[in-house]
Amino acid sequence: MAKMYLNRAIAAAVAEEMARDERVFLLGEDIINCGGGLSTYLGVPEKFPDRCLDMPIAEAGYTYFGVGAAVAGLRPIVDLMFSDFATICSDAISNGSAKVAFSTQGKCGCPIVFVMANGGRGTYGNFGSGCHHSQCVESWFQNVPGLKVVAPYYPADVKGLLKASIRDDDPVIFLFHEGSTGVSGIVPDEEYVIPLTNAANILQEGDDITIVAIQSMVPIAVKAVETLKKSGINAELIDPRVLIPLDEKKIIDSVRKTGKLVVVQEAPRRGSFGGEIVSTVVEKLNGQNISVKRLGSLNAPIGNGMVEYFLVPKEEDIVNAVKELCQK
Amino acid sequence: MAKMYLNRAIAAAVAEEMARDERVFLLGEDIINCGGGLSTYLGVPEKFPDRCLDMPIAEAGYTYFGVGAAVAGLRPIVDLMFSDFATICSDAISNGSAKVAFSTQGKCGCPIVFVMANGGRGTYGNFGSGCHHSQCVESWFQNVPGLKVVAPYYPADVKGLLKASIRDDDPVIFLFHEGSTGVSGIVPDEEYVIPLTNAANILQEGDDITIVAIQSMVPIAVKAVETLKKSGINAELIDPRVLIPLDEKKIIDSVRKTGKLVVVQEAPRRGSFGGEIVSTVVEKLNGQNISVKRLGSLNAPIGNGMVEYFLVPKEEDIVNAVKELCQK
Amino acid sequence: MEYSKQDLLDMYYHLVNGRIFTGKMSQAVNDGHIRISYHSAYGEEATSIAVVSALRKTDWIVQSHRVQPASIMRLDPYKFICELFGKRDGQHFGTGYDFHLSDMAGDGRLGVPMATLGSVVPMYVGFAWALKQQKKDEIAVVFQGDGALSEGVCYEAFNIGSLYKVPMILVINNNNWAMTTPLNRQCVNPDISDRAKPFNIPTQIVDGSDLLALRQAMDKAVVLARNNEMNVVEVKNLRWDAHYVRQNSSYRDDMDEIRDAMVNKDCVKIYENYLLKKNLIDQEYIDKLKKDCAAHIDELIQRAAACEYPRFEDVYRKECIYTMPETGGDL
Amino acid sequence: MEYSKQDLLDMYYHLVNGRIFTGKMSQAVNDGHIRISYHSAYGEEATSIAVVSALRKTDWIVQSHRVQPASIMRLDPYKFICELFGKRDGQHFGTGYDFHLSDMAGDGRLGVPMATLGSVVPMYVGFAWALKQQKKDEIAVVFQGDGALSEGVCYEAFNIGSLYKVPMILVINNNNWAMTTPLNRQCVNPDISDRAKPFNIPTQIVDGSDLLALRQAMDKAVVLARNNEMNVVEVKNLRWDAHYVRQNSSYRDDMDEIRDAMVNKDCVKIYENYLLKKNLIDQEYIDKLKKDCAAHIDELIQRAAACEYPRFEDVYRKECIYTMPETGGDL
Numbered sequence A, B: 001m002a003k004m005y006l007n008r009a010i011a012a013a014v015a016e017e018m019a020r021d022e023r024v025f026l027l028g029e030d031i032i033n034c035g036g037g038l039s040t041y042l043g044v045p046e047k048f049p050d051r052c053l054d055m056p057i058a059e060a061g062y063t064y065f066g067v068g069a070a071v072a073g074l075r076p077i078v079d080l081m082f083s084d085f086a087t088i089c090s091d092a093i094s095n096g097s098a099k100v101a102f103s104t105q106g107k108c109g110c111p112i113v114f115v116m117a118n119g120g121r122g123t124y125g126n127f128g129s130g131c132h133h134s135q136c137v138e139s140w141f142q143n144v145p146g147l148k149v150v151a152p153y154y155p156a157d158v159k160g161l162l163k164a165s166i167r168d169d170d171p172v173i174f175l176f177h178e179g180s181t182g183v184s185g186i187v188p189d190e191e192y193v194i195p196l197t198n199a200a201n202i203l204q205e206g207d208d209i210t211i212v213a214i215q216s217m218v219p220i221a222v223k224a225v226e227t228l229k230k231s232g233i234n235a236e237l238i239d240p241r242v243l244i245p246l247d248e249k250k251i252i253d254s255v256r257k258t259g260k261l262v263v264v265q266e267a268p269r270r271g272s273f274g275g276e277i278v279s280t281v282v283e284k285l286n287g288q289n290i291s292v293k294r295l296g297s298l299n300a301p302i303g304n305g306m307v308e309y310f311l312v313p314k315e316e317d318i319v320n321a322v323k324e325l326c327q328k
Numbered sequence C, D: 001m002e003y004s005k006q007d008l009l010d011m012y013y014h015l016v017n018g019r020i021f022t023g024k025m026s027q028a029v030n031d032g033h034i035r036i037s038y039h040s041a042y043g044e045e046a047t048s049i050a051v052v053s054a055l056r057k058t059d060w061i062v063q064s065h066r067v068q069p070a071s072i073m074r075l076d077p078y079k080f081i082c083e084l085f086g087k088r089d090g091q092h093f094g095t096g097y098d099f100h101l102s103d104m105a106g107d108g109r110l111g112v113p114m115a116t117l118g119s120v121v122p123m124y125v126g127f128a129w130a131l132k133q134q135k136k137d138e139i140a141v142v143f144q145g146d147g148a149l150s151e152g153v154c155y156e157a158f159n160i161g162s163l164y165k166v167p168m169i170l171v172i173n174n175n176n177w178a179m180t181t182p183l184n185r186q187c188v189n190p191d192i193s194d195r196a197k198p199f200n201i202p203t204q205i206v207d208g209s210d211l212l213a214l215r216q217a218m219d220k221a222v223v224l225a226r227n228n229e230m231n232v233v234e235v236k237n238l239r240w241d242a243h244y245v246r247q248n249s250s251y252r253d254d255m256d257e258i259r260d261a262m263v264n265k266d267c268v269k270i271y272e273n274y275l276l277k278k279n280l281i282d283q284e285y286i287d288k289l290k291k292d293c294a295a296h297i298d299e300l301i302q303r304a305a306a307c308e309y310p311r312f313e314d315v316y317r318k319e320c321i322y323t324m325p326e327t328g329g330d331l
């Protein structure tokens, strides 16, 4: 067990999978000279020079390039730098990769991973770069059957789930959190893979209320849970880690027990994946009286600079939401 | 009051608004020779030749063209033919139009309407054209603050809401249903505009259960409501017509009364706007024991031909879902 | 280049068969067998034939919506017709139509196409690069129309393809129309292949009515592609039919040109005359071939018409949505 | 073309001021005042100056992330610096940085930019068309880099712009690098403006170290644009700095070229020598100007550093999210 920065965990996962399977290759902007736009692949190009491709700034074109290579039998990892740029290649992702298995009636798959930095930096002390660099986009792909969506937070989870995503035979949108490339965490020394199924992690057991925190909200929820303990509230904290396929069972079992659910996410509240979680839970627990609350960013674009902080849920927001539900 | 086909209602709305305001103009593919790819603007180019622009097949480029023209003070209507193609120009929509007001700090707006045919044809007797022509995409834009999303079904609603969308000073995604360009309905003779706010329509009052049906599911839900009456179930049927801003009040008031909610939509169930509606309702009615069910298409791409029928909720699905909730 | 007698007659067979197929499918639309827009290759058949004839069986083609004569050279035509009719015996149980028709696992080597125009161009740059990377001695040919070439991804593909030197040929079927929009409202320069030149991509422009010229251009293109030189062949055609069969074509302002082309620039007639002059065929040969082709296609149409529609369980199998269905969540 | 003494000296002032501003902002990064990647225009300042000098005040510019010397010719430099520092007195309360900086309502006539590269090209084709449609005698100039020009929307913009004949100029600042990627890994042909030629769009290539040559090229470009002829000016520069200030630039393999350029291709020195030779300035003039510019910018920096950060109520006003907030739903 060693402490590792999140960006090193990404590089390690990619290098291990490239060593394991020579069909795996990496493409994106600035791969060779800086290990990708956010330096998440440092060292990889030196190890696998023939399988690391610098691409011109043409996200639509090179994402399609990846889809074509996947159809031809390779296993591309497409780096898209910021998830905000997924708009530019969403035809390749949503109409391209997601439809291959169905439109070939199972005769051809599309094993491809789209890696993107999701969300803002403001949460972590630096200044964010605004509305084209700091959006949380997991929900933009939630209604595209054929895709899987992975959104872990901690370096160890990022590593294990990225390896599983690379081995998966379907297109996977892999989101790491932009604000946390410099966050470090304990990562096991030995090789491991975290399956995409049943991936939710119960970070804290508790009987009073269920908190589901997505990606950057996880460490904030961890703090909130500690604070709540002092007020005598035992919250169960779940990090789903994978959104599609969602580990519904763990979340539903928890809410069945607690009867209360707070979902917290960095994405704007309206239309976010939190709604999908709430909806799934209440649907499955019809008959039980459940109180719910979604926390998320304001329904507004995110500005450059420190104003990012204004939008995003904070520890006290979680504490207050939990207390509100627990009082009822 | 005259019967009017849905495509004629669109043409009438556009022509009236172009006559009213000379800043309004229309651009897209095949506008001049066939009134747009789905002939929704027949007659308009003859009336306003200087304000109807044929564009090459370059959705990203011409959608950005529209955004630029809006920033310069005009009021473009961008026709995108099928909503499936919104992937190609989603940078222009989500990162472009949606961000103008915020990134100019209110000094400049972006009055633009993106018109697209949403959903499949299979529902209406013809053969659909598959996974790149028949998707229901309203939820792809639900988590992009800055956008408004309008999704009416009946010709009269389409006309009145399209006029409001054209007059709105913000970017509006205007979805009409692909399968229903040939559907006709009564449209008032006199001029009228249906505001985007408080737009939900209660099509049937009832005390037993609330059904919210989105777009193409409205006429099917109307039938289901009739069928349910025979079993002594009085359902309240709501057509939201506008998704953002959602007329939360009418829906919440209804569910407060009935305690039961079925949301039905043509989009794939997982990650759809139905989740947003369910979630909004239960959040606002914390403390009340509410039963909910979402109906939607399978979480699968839609195939060409008659297999479209296999995916989409049918009258009996609505009837069964209602009965299931009412038995509890 | 000289072609063997067999080669020349094979091309003739495919050309005639393609023309007859085209006519029969138009008829199938009128008869209600085809219930999705059918984009006829009428008058443009030679393009399809020249491309496929110039390739090895191990090479790949990616069809567009207007090259059915190419597709039936690679696919079982019965399966293809069933696909068009939306029937269960179709290549993809009738769920693919021709928009989504591929043969990835069989001998047809039809790549997965896309119905969002233009996108196959960068996609098959990647595909071709993967062929090279896997040291397969195969090339890929992509068909797209003049209209599709307006998509920005094509330019991105030229750039990436020339940087990474891929074994791919883009065949631009420039038939002067995109749906109802004439070429001069799509761009100011009608030579669309010029757009590849700034990327140092070799281009050729060929007359689509001249099968032999097309074949020669394709032979050149294939040599380049086998040397990993991505290149473009622009074929000048004229769309004889409406955009789709039974479309009201009152917008066409070039009926005189079409009538003239049907007389003087018919790829079938021109090639037929060439073979007649070379004494490789005679009128009897022609008549018999046409009769046989028509009879064969009629028979396939009858079988396809009688075939049943697909069932839910045929097409919505979990492994058709996700290759690894266990990680795809519920349907 | 001949320029008046005043014109020549004005350009010199802006060039010197731009150079000093560039240096001071690098320093502001080091001092912790700027906390977002700052993309220095060091060595490329003449491009900015030539463009803005060639325009009327009523014309529009759309800045990229590396033309701050152009932006400060149009905007109150104090407001601009506050924006870079993320401070409340910024043009947009410090929420725009230079990625999102515009002046739509004031006299600056800075168009709304986009931080997704390339997209301003089609956007301002539409903007320029709207200017023409509204019979405004104004043109729009868009700056983008060599890297941004790889985006397919640029090609779509060439096509639409040439079809609709718009009063727009695209200035390609080709500085041989996109982030850490050299031009020869972005494309095979270094003359990026060639890509506009297939659309019959006039192009010019100019040396970015020669302010007068740049100005002449821009003057020509402006005449074309005023006649609704969209055109392209490609400026050959070399990025002297890293992609952003304080980026580790060990990847650079062209340090010799940079050193040489700093001596022999410095746009400030070259222009200074020209003016000296023409006896329009002398050393005293130069020294005083540089001192004054530096002092002025220092003073603005001090004021900006002292300015407070924006408040929630400043920036998240409902009418900043939706122009018609009543139809935007809850925040």
Ligand SMILES: Cc1ncc(C[n+]2csc(CCOP(=O)(O)OP(=O)(O)O)c2C)c(N)n1
Pocket (backbone or CB within 6 Å): B029, B057, B059, B081, B085, B088, C039, C065, C066, C115, C116, C117, C118, C144, C145, C146, C147, C148, C149, C173, C175, C177, C178, C179, C239, C243
């Ligand atoms: C991205 C995209 N935009 C629009 C369409 C609708 N569409 C289908 S065919 C067509 C015209 C294509 O013209 P061209 O490429 O010249 O091919 P042709 O039909 O002439 O063979 C259009 C606009 C589409 N399928 N995809």
Ligand SMILES: Cc1ncc(C[n+]2csc(CCOP(=O)(O)OP(=O)(O)O)c2C)c(N)n1
Pocket (backbone or CB within 6 Å): A029, A057, A059, A081, A085, A088, D039, D065, D066, D115, D116, D117, D118, D144, D145, D146, D147, D148, D149, D173, D175, D177, D178, D179, D239, D243
């Ligand atoms: C669509 C998009 N892709 C990637 C980026 C990230 N990015 C910002 S600047 C840059 C390099 C731009 O290079 P160039 O256009 O040559 O401009 P320069 O920095 O050299 O002035 C990149 C890749 C972006 N902002 N937008």
Ligand SMILES: [Mg+2]
Pocket (backbone or CB within 6 Å): C145, C146, C147, C173, C174, C175, C176, C177, C178, C179
């Ligand atoms: Mg065409």
Ligand SMILES: [Mg+2]
Pocket (backbone or CB within 6 Å): D145, D146, D147, D173, D174, D175, D176, D177, D178, D179
């Ligand atoms: Mg550059």
